[in-house]
Amino acid sequence: MKKRKLSVLKIGETATISTVETAEMQVALMNLGVLEGDTCRLSDIAPLGDPMAILVNGTKISLRKKDAEKVWVTP
Amino acid sequence: MKIALIGNPNSGKSSLFNALTGMNQKVGNYPGVTVDRKLGEMNKGTPHSATLIDLPGIYSLYPNSEDEQIACDIIRNPLHKDHADIWVVVADATQLRRSLLLCTQMTDMQLPVVLAVNMIDLIEDSDKYIHFEKLAAKLAIPVIPVSARTKSGIEPLKKILQKPVPISGTRVLKIPEGLQLVIEDIKGLINTENDYLAYQAYITPDTFTYLPEATRNQMKELSPMHASRELIANEMLVRYDRIDLFLEDSLRPVATLAEKRTILLDKIFIHPIGGYLIFLSILLLIFQMLFSVAEFPMQGIEWIFGELGEGIRSIMPQGSMFSHFVTDGVLAGIAGIVVFVPQIAFLFLFISILEETGYMSRVVFLMDRIMRPFGFSGRSVIPLIGGMACAVPSIMMARTIPNPKERLITILVTPLMSCSARLPVYVLLTALFVPDMKILGGLGNLKGLVMLGLYVMGFVMALLVAFLLKKLMNYKSDGIFVSEMPLYRKPRWQNVGTTIWKKTYAFLYETGKIILVISVILWGLKSFGPGNRFTQIETKYDGMIQLSPEKADSLKMEKSSEMLKSSYAGVLGKTIEPLIRPLGYDWKIGISLLTSFAAREVFTGTMGMIYGMSESVEVEDEAQRKTLTERIAKEYPPAVAFSLLIFYAFAMQCMSTLAVTRRETGSWKWTAFMLIYLTLLAYGAAFVAYRIALEWF
Numbered sequence: 043m044k045k046r047k048l049s050v051l052k053i054g055e056t057a058t059i060s061t062v063e064t065a066e067m068q069v070a071l072m073n074l075g076v077l078e079g080d081t082c083r084l085s086d087i088a089p090l091g092d093p094m095a096i097l098v099n100g101t102k103i104s105l106r107k108k109d110a111e112k113v114w115v116t117p
Numbered sequence: 118m119k120i121a122l123i124g125n126p127n128s129g130k131s132s133l134f135n136a137l138t139g140m141n142q143k144v145g146n147y148p149g150v151t152v153d154r155k156l157g158e159m160n161k162g163t164p165h166s167a168t169l170i171d172l173p174g175i176y177s178l179y180p181n182s183e184d185e186q187i188a189c190d191i192i193r194n195p196l197h198k199d200h201a202d203i204w205v206v207v208a209d210a211t212q213l214r215r216s217l218l219l220c221t222q223m224t225d226m227q228l229p230v231v232l233a234v235n236m237i238d239l240i241e242d243s244d245k246y247i248h249f250e251k252l253a254a255k256l257a258i259p260v261i262p263v264s265a266r267t268k269s270g271i272e273p274l275k276k277i278l279q280k281p282v283p284i285s286g287t288r289v290l291k292i293p294e295g296l297q298l299v300i301e302d303i304k305g306l307i308n309t310e311n312d313y314l315a316y317q318a319y320i321t322p323d324t325f326t327y328l329p330e331a332t333r334n335q336m337k338e339l340s341p342m343h344a345s346r347e348l349i350a351n352e353m354l355v356r357y358d359r360i361d362l363f364l365e366d367s368l369r370p371v372a373t374l375a376e377k378r379t380i381l382l383d384k385i386f387i388h389p390i391g392g393y394l395i396f397l398s399i400l401l402l403i404f405q406m407l408f409s410v411a412e413f414p415m416q417g418i419e420w421i422f423g424e425l426g427e428g429i430r431s432i433m434p435q436g437s438m439f440s441h442f443v444t445d446g447v448l449a450g451i452a453g454i455v456v457f458v459p460q461i462a463f464l465f466l467f468i469s470i471l472e473e474t475g476y477m478s479r480v481v482f483l484m485d486r487i488m489r490p491f492g493f494s495g496r497s498v499i500p501l502i503g504g505m506a507c508a509v510p511s512i513m514m515a516r517t518i519p520n521p522k523e524r525l526i527t528i529l530v531t532p533l534m535s536c537s538a539r540l541p542v543y544v545l546l547t548a549l550f551v552p553d554m555k556i557l558g559g560l561g562n563l564k565g566l567v568m569l570g571l572y573v574m575g576f577v578m579a580l581l582v583a584f585l586l587k588k589l590m591n592y593k594s595d596g597i598f599v600s601e602m603p604l605y606r607k608p609r610w611q612n613v614g615t616t617i618w619k620k621t622y623a624f625l626y627e628t629g630k631i632i633l634v635i636s637v638i639l640w641g642l643k644s645f646g647p648g649n650r651f652t653q654i655e656t657k658y659d660g661m662i663q664l665s666p667e668k669a670d671s672l673k674m675e676k677s678s679e680m681l682k683s684s685y686a687g688v689l690g691k692t693i694e695p696l697i698r699p700l701g702y703d704w705k706i707g708i709s710l711l712t713s714f715a716a717r718e719v720f721t722g723t724m725g726m727i728y729g730m731s732e733s734v735e736v737e738d739e740a741q742r743k744t745l746t747e748r749i750a751k752e753y754p755p756a757v758a759f760s761l762l763i764f765y766a767f768a769m770q771c772m773s774t775l776a777v778t779r780r781e782t783g784s785w786k787w788t789a790f791m792l793i794y795l796t797l798l799a800y801g802a803a804f805v806a807y808r809i810a811l812e813w814f
Contacts, residue, residue, distance in 0.1 A: 064346070065346035065347040065349070065350045066346045066597060067597060067599075068346075068350045068353075069179070069346055069349050069350050069353065070597050070599045071599060072218070072350065072353045072354075072357070073176035073177055073215075073218075074176070074215065074599065074600075074601055075212055075214055075215025075218070077354075077357055085380065085383065086383055086387050086482070088387065088389075088482055088483060088485065088486060089389040089392075089393075089483070089486075090486045090487070091486075092485070092486045093482060093485050093486065093598070095383075095387075095482065095602060097380070099212070099214070099215070100211055100212065100372065100373065100376055101211075101212060101601060101602075101603075101604070102379065102383070102601070102602040102603075102604070103599060103600070103601055103602065104478070104481075104482050104599070104600055104601075104602050105598065105599045105600075106485070106597075106598045106599075109597055109598065109599055
């Protein structure tokens with residue numbers, strides 16, 4: 043399936059997290075209960091396009107654009 | 118018995134702590150760091166009384182910040198004074214999977230653990246979704262559903278905590294075959310029987326700060342430190358696999374009401390335009406309340422201390438040095454501390470409501486990108502804006518900034534924001550060189566415009582200095598910034614109340630001491646002089662008053678004016694005259710600069726006293742202000758007033774800010790740095806302003 047970066051999602055789009063590029067980012071997400079294979083929905087983008095917020099596992103998580111670029115999602 | 122509460126941030130840990138201890142709490146500081154140490158007593162006065170410790174929130178036993186480090190130290194180090202006999206892991210019922218990550222780490226540590234599944238009130242029919250009995254069996258520890266908000270489950274939890282809890286938890290992580298030898302070595306090194314503690318030391322030796330450096334270095338030689346993040350990630354994956362098995366009998370609750378509400382509310386609160394408008398309105402409301410409501414208790418406090426001083430003066434021998442010391446030295450010092458309480462309490466009332474409801478993380482979300490170029494994140498916004506009311510509570514608020522460098526920069530630049538204490542000085546000085554002129558067709562006043570300019574100047578300077586500090590400290594604000602935006606919820610008033618109480622208490626008792634010492638020193642400088650000049654002045658004026666008693670009042674004022682001039686403060690004022698000459702100031706202004714180190718508004722009082730007016734000159738009082746401005750205007754050109762105005766906009770003329778900076782940075786070095794850089798900045802800016810003004814006016 044075609045992979046995209048989390049950072050290119052539009053508001054309201056839902057996708058599945060497939061891979062996270064760095065171990066550091068992986069740990070940061072896992073601390074918040076976000077794992078590869080989880081489904082997330084891009085819920086908000088701050089003015090100026092950065093940071094962004096995703097809804098995942100019943101919680102909202104905000105991340106900066108350059109961090110979202112390390113997260114790959116399908117489709 | 119000692120019981121510690123640990124858990125993720127936003128898991129309702131502090132609410133549970135409040136529910137278990139009631140009002141039997143005290144807050145301190147861990148030595149050397151600015152992390153709150155919260156202790157409370159449960160079942161006070163009964164045979165089951167126990168000490169409760171509310172540890173800083175953590176997601177896992179691998180710390181990423183100063184407060185997480187403290188929590189991990191306490192859990193790892195059996196000799197730490199807060200190492201507990203029972204560990205209550207507080208889990209968020211709606212985020213059970215994530216909460217169990219820490220729980221399985223704790224059971225692997227082989228500590229006596231109890232799991233409290235909190236916030237069950239957020240899930241309707243929670244028993245249907247979470248199979249508490251099976252979860253308890255699989256984890257092999259007591260599992261108690263609780264709600265700190267509705268108080269359900271609190272009594273069963275208290276009952277379990279009455280007697281020791283056995284070490285029983287399921288162990289999840291197995292040490293890989295090839296590592297067993299090295300883990301045995303580390304167990305010997307750090308003196309533990311526990312495999313998992315040794316494993317943590319193996320992959321992250323540098324976070325074992327409680328061990329001697331020599332031991333740490335030995336561990337580092339054994340450790341694959343370059344791969345520590347990968348190893349942590351692997352460990353977490355193993356844990357989550359197991360957690361999914363633990364939770365297979367439980368269902369993930371369907372979207373809770375709170376979740377749906379949050380999605381809706383965020384459409385409004387972080388709307389690209391509406392979001393900023395709402396934020397601005399909230400700020401305006403807070404400031405309006407601060408200035409209109411906090412003003413009354415502040416005046417009340419000033420009145421009470423004034424009366425108290427009068428009372429003491431009347432019962433003590435007339436004019437004795439001791440009575441002078443008690444009323445003008447100590448009592449005035451205490452009044453100068455207490456007068457901050459309404460502002461601190463009010464500001465923290467609003468701030469903790471914003472934190473409690475979850476709105477604060479939305480402010481961070483809205484402001485993060487805008488603040489980033491200056492070395493800030495969205496977290497610095499509130500302390501900076503709060504600086505427009507008062508730097509003291511704002512610096513205390515900087516504690517919520519996780520990154521230590523960012524927090525330091527925020528603290529260092531907050532005093533540049535024009536606070537409310539500058540207002541009387543601004544009012545007095547602008548009157549000296551700004552004509553009373555309507556602008557914008559009568560809509561505004563030129564003085565108002567100048568005033569606004571001063572506020573903007575302070576803000577711009579704060580950003581500028583922050584940018585420079587960021588470069589100097591080589592701080593890159595590009596670390597990973599992934600954080601939770603908690604669901605919106607109603608504020609829990611008990612939490613709001615305890616925050617206000619704790620912050621006020623900390624200010625009064627920890628910062629108060631420093632403020633009192635400085636004010637007594639300043640009093641001493643004003644009240645003593647070299648040689649016997651004071652006695653000479655006394656006899657001179659006593660004689661004059663006896664000759665013409667009808668002029669006693671004005672003579673007394675002249676006397677205090679002359680005494681101030683010959684006091685040590687006066688001598689110092691004259692000594693620094695050559696230094697402040699380039700700014701256009703003479704020794705009289707020098708005295709005022711020195712004495713107003715206590716607080717900026719003292720400037721008007723000292724100037725008044727020098728001119729033989731009463732010390733309690735009120736800028737709000739039209740007539741008194743007029744007299745004072747006329748006298749100053751007679752002696753100084755407008756350029757001096759302009760230069761003074763710029764000086765006061767930047768200078769560190771507030772001992773309370775200095776004292777609170779000492780507390781919040783934990784360092785005299787940074788406190789001195791702040792004082793020096795602000796003074797140099799004020800000096801330089803005032804010099805430039807004076808030169809320009811001499812050309813223009």
